[in-house]
Amino acid sequence: MATAFSPTKLTATVPLHGSQENRLLLPIRLAPPSSFLGSTRSLSIISSPRLIHANAARRSPVVGVQEVVKEKKATNSLLITKEEGLELYEDMILGRSFEDMCAQMYYRGKMFGFVHLYNGQEAVSTGFIKLLTKTDSVVSTYRDHVHALSKGVSARAVMSELFGKVTGCCRGQGGSMHMFSKEHNMLGGFAFIGEGIPVATGAAFTSKYKREVLKQNCQDVTVAFFGDGTCNNGQFYECLNMAALYKLPIIFVVENNLWAIGMSHLRATSDPEIWKKGPAFGMPGVHVDGMDVLKVREVAKEAVTRARRGDGPTLVECETYRFRGHSLADPDELRDAAEKAKYAARDPITALKKYLIENKLANEADLKSIEKKIDELVEEAVEFADASPQPGRSQLLENVFADPKGFGIGPDGRYRCEDPKFTEGTAQV
Amino acid sequence: MAALLGRLCRKLVFPGTTHGAKRLSTSACESDTVKSLNLYSAINQALHIALETDPRSYVFGEDVGFGGVFRCTTGLAERFGKNRVFNTPLCEQGIVGFGIGLAAMGNRAIVEIQFADYIYPAFDQIVNEAAKFRYRSGNQFNCGGLTIRAPYGAVGHGGHYHSQSPEAFFCHVPGIKVVIPRSPREAKGLLLSCIRDPNPVVFFEPKWLYRQAVEEVPEHDYMIPLSEAEVIKEGNDITLVGWGAQLTIMEQACLDAEKEGISCELIDLKTLLPWDKETVEASVKKTGRLLISHEAPVTGGFGAEISATILERCFLKLEAPVSRVCGLDTPFPLVFEPFYMPTKNKILDAIKSTVNY
Numbered sequence: 117m118a119t120a121f122s123p124t125k126l127t128a129t130v131p132l133h134g135s136q137e138n139r140l141l142l143p144i145r146l147a148p149p150s151s152f153l154g155s156t157r158s159l160s161i162i163s164s165p166r167l168i169h170a171n172a173a174r175r176s177p178v179v180g181v182q183e184v185v186k187e188k189k190a191t192n193s194l195l196i197t198k199e200e201g202l203e204l205y206e207d208m209i210l211g212r213s214f215e216d217m218c219a220q221m222y223y224r225g226k227m228f229g230f231v232h233l234y235n236g237q238e239a240v241s242t243g244f245i246k247l248l249t250k251t252d253s254v255v256s257t258y259r260d261h262v263h264a265l266s267k268g269v270s271a272r273a274v275m276s277e278l279f280g281k282v283t284g285c286c287r288g289q290g291g292s293m294h295m296f297s298k299e300h301n302m303l304g305g306f307a308f309i310g311e312g313i314p315v316a317t318g319a320a321f322t323s324k325y326k327r328e329v330l331k332q333n334c335q336d337v338t339v340a341f342f343g344d345g346t347c348n349n350g351q352f353y354e355c356l357n358m359a360a361l362y363k364l365p366i367i368f369v370v371e372n373n374l375w376a377i378g379m380s381h382l383r384a385t386s387d388p389e390i391w392k393k394g395p396a397f398g399m400p401g402v403h404v405d406g407m408d409v410l411k412v413r414e415v416a417k418e419a420v421t422r423a424r425r426g427d428g429p430t431l432v433e434c435e436t437y438r439f440r441g442h443s444l445a446d447p448d449e450l451r452d453a454a455e456k457a458k459y460a461a462r463d464p465i466t467a468l469k470k471y472l473i474e475n476k477l478a479n480e481a482d483l484k485s486i487e488k489k490i491d492e493l494v495e496e497a498v499e500f501a502d503a504s505p506q507p508g509r510s511q512l513l514e515n516v517f518a519d520p521k522g523f524g525i526g527p528d529g530r531y532r533c534e535d536p537k538f539t540e541g542t543a544q545v
Numbered sequence: 546m547a548a549l550l551g552r553l554c555r556k557l558v559f560p561g562t563t564h565g566a567k568r569l570s571t572s573a574c575e576s577d578t579v580k581s582l583n584l585y586s587a588i589n590q591a592l593h594i595a596l597e598t599d600p601r602s603y604v605f606g607e608d609v610g611f612g613g614v615f616r617c618t619t620g621l622a623e624r625f626g627k628n629r630v631f632n633t634p635l636c637e638q639g640i641v642g643f644g645i646g647l648a649a650m651g652n653r654a655i656v657e658i659q660f661a662d663y664i665y666p667a668f669d670q671i672v673n674e675a676a677k678f679r680y681r682s683g684n685q686f687n688c689g690g691l692t693i694r695a696p697y698g699a700v701g702h703g704g705h706y707h708s709q710s711p712e713a714f715f716c717h718v719p720g721i722k723v724v725i726p727r728s729p730r731e732a733k734g735l736l737l738s739c740i741r742d743p744n745p746v747v748f749f750e751p752k753w754l755y756r757q758a759v760e761e762v763p764e765h766d767y768m769i770p771l772s773e774a775e776v777i778k779e780g781n782d783i784t785l786v787g788w789g790a791q792l793t794i795m796e797q798a799c800l801d802a803e804k805e806g807i808s809c810e811l812i813d814l815k816t817l818l819p820w821d822k823e824t825v826e827a828s829v830k831k832t833g834r835l836l837i838s839h840e841a842p843v844t845g846g847f848g849a850e851i852s853a854t855i856l857e858r859c860f861l862k863l864e865a866p867v868s869r870v871c872g873l874d875t876p877f878p879l880v881f882e883p884f885y886m887p888t889k890n891k892i893l894d895a896i897k898s899t900v901n902y
Contacts (some may be wrong), residue, residue, distance in 0.1 A: 130768055171608075189697045220804070228702040229702040229704050230702070230703070230704070230707060238859040280879060288879070288880050289878070289879065289880070290705075290879065291703070291704050291879045291880075293706070294705070307662075307704070307705065307706035307707070308662070308663060308706060309635055310635075345634070345635040346635065348634030348635050348636050348639075349634075349636045350636060350638055350639070350666070373584065374606075376608075376635055377607070377608050377614065378607055378610070378611045378614075378632075379607065379610070379632045379634075379635075382633065383632065384633075384634040384635070385634065450611055483773050506880065507880060507881075509881070509884060511881070512873070512875060512881040512884055512885065513873070513875060516874065516875050516876070523873075523874055523875065533884070
């Protein structure tokens with residue numbers, strides 16, 4: 117399909133299964149939406165000729181990217197090397213096993229609260245984050261476990277955080293929806309949709325400032341992940357405008373899994389093709405098959421290269437799907453079984469496995485050993501989390517302000533909540 | 546969800562229904578049919594009645610079409626049609642602003658904000674538009690038909706963004722009303738009053754009680770008056786004021802205090818803005834002591850307003866300082882929730898220290 121990168125067709129797509137048929141051209145028809153409210157269009161991925169012309173006339177510098185992609189196509193037919201393939205596979209398996217283990221632990225009562233699992237969307241996380249360096253920043257949503265894992269936060273730290281233990285990445289303060297890591301520049305999960313996008317925009321500005329004003333050699337980019345529901349929120353548009361205006365090194369990645377809890381994307385959005393909103397603000401908008409990690413990776417490479425070069429932001433819409441419900445408390449009754457089955461058949465992990473084996477990049481034994489290694493890693497993470505201590509009571513009043521004396525430490529130098537007078541008599545907890 | 550709540554729930558004793566205290570304001574006549582309902586079903590009934598009685602009332606918000614994440618809007622879309630009960634995109638500011646517009650044109654907009662924690666983007670619309678519409682248009686327009694419903698309060702495992710109690714922010718805005726029910730029967734009557742009140746109302750529903758609280762609720766259409774507090778339990782030694790889910794905790798503390806010979810008077814404020822100062826004042830003049838309890842952080846919480854007003858009115862009658870047993874001044878914690886909350890024991894300690902001042 118024609119993306120906003122180039123007016124010609126099919127430059128950013130490589131069929132994963134080696135067939136001629138290009139998945140991106142298949143229109144996706146979902147249940148006809150109500151005619152009173154919501155979009156009357158179905159989600160067919162054929163862009164309008166008007167838009168292509170409009171893009172060609174735009175001033176945004178997309179020419180360089182086209183050349184990059186053409187060159188890629190000419191030289192090699194395989195998109196990844198063996199090492200890269202195994203790395204991608206391992207990352208996706210880690211994401212999947214971890215989330216499955218979360219579900220188990222939740223139903224056993226070890227984990228509590230609102231937990232949102234990422235099953236099915238691993239290709240987006242792996243495709244983007246595995247191209248980033250340690251100093252690049254990632255901003256996520258409440259569905260953030262796998263983003264944190266891909267960015268390099270250890271499975272132990274994430275699992276402990278989920279269990280609410282002091283060894284968690286946020287010392288047990290945040291829980292499932294708030295995964296932060298200063299070391300890995302994971303700027304958080306955000307429980308509130310769209311809240312992270314302005315934060316990511318600010319982080320991107322920092323990189324640009326460091327490079328252009330402070331003259332430091334800073335090539336860091338920021339990747340902001342969010343869902344289709346967020347694309348109807350004001351914060352999203354405000355940030356698209358600012359990012360394009362200031363030409364920030366940021367990539368806006370929409371994980372369009374077609375559902376916002378129980379609301380279908382088509383019924384909530386006047387124009388369901390989110391990638392089109394990029395050009396409206398003066399940045400390229402790209403649509404990619406988010407169930408195919410290699411395609412995502414190709415698009416991610418273009419976008420990251422663009423940002424690192426200083427050419428500004430990109431909006432990438434990844435068409436993906438979550439195999440489980442919105443959260444572990446969601447019975448997931450609203451989605452059509454046929455729709456679920458269709459996407460289950462496009463499982464990104466199965467697809468990558470097939471690609472690796474068919475192109476002789478790896479054999480079954482290699483992949484099995486990776487799976488085994490990850491299983492052990494996740495088991496070990498659970499044991500570690502189980503064995504870790506709960507946070508001490510003093511942590512309740514810590515970090516409200518910068519100065520621990522703000523609320524935490526009383527005149528006698530001890531944490532107020534440790535002072536027996538704080539909870540007198542029968543008010544022990 | 547119910548299983549999780551069950552795991553972490555505190556034992557619920559319902560004021561007014563289990564220990565037979567006299568209810569000073571009744572809301573139904575004896576011959577009407579009543580049904581045992583939980584909070585979300587009572588609210589659901591209220592919404593059904595509201596939509597039935599006024600053809601220009603609408604219910605909208607995130608995910609209300611299938612019944613809402615708390616099932617408060619079940620059956621509405623099927624019965625009244627998708628033209629009147631519809632899902633909105635995820636934009637609180639847009640949703641409330643849109644509701645204000647509908648209300649300004651004479652419709653009744655019943656807006657659902659999925660969690661009170663998400664109401665802040667809409668805060669601007671509520672404070673700057675809804676509250677001031679009648680005032681600044683010189684009574685040419687008003688958005689009295691607007692009712693905003695939001696589940697608020699701790700739920701045991703909600704963490705930072707699913708447990709907040711933002712009522713204090715809204716109580717500082719002249720022009721809107723803030724109402725919080727304590728039980729299913731109250732919720733139905735109060736919600737119908739709010740919907741029919743000619744002023745914009747923010748209606749906070751204690752989410753912890755959605756399934757946990759069960760009460761006999763009359764099936765017919767009835768309204769409970771706003772700005773009237775109710776004395777749920779009479780006593781002589783100390784007045785306790787609260788609202789919403791916190792009342793059940795306070796009631797338990799009162800029962801424990803009674804065992805130690807302290808007679809407590811428990812008042813449900815129901816409407817926080819404008820609040821019934823006369824009832825609380827009369828009670829404090831009788832008992833001479835006041836204790837206020839709410840889940841929101843203590844500094845700047847609504848308890849401060851009650852304390853200051855009662856001090857002005859009853860200074861010479863007070864035997865002890867007004868006590869506030871509230872949440873701590875931190876963001877709502879995840880793991881530390883039991884430690885943060887104003888528990889029964891904290892209230893009991895405060896009752897004793899106030900009485901023995």
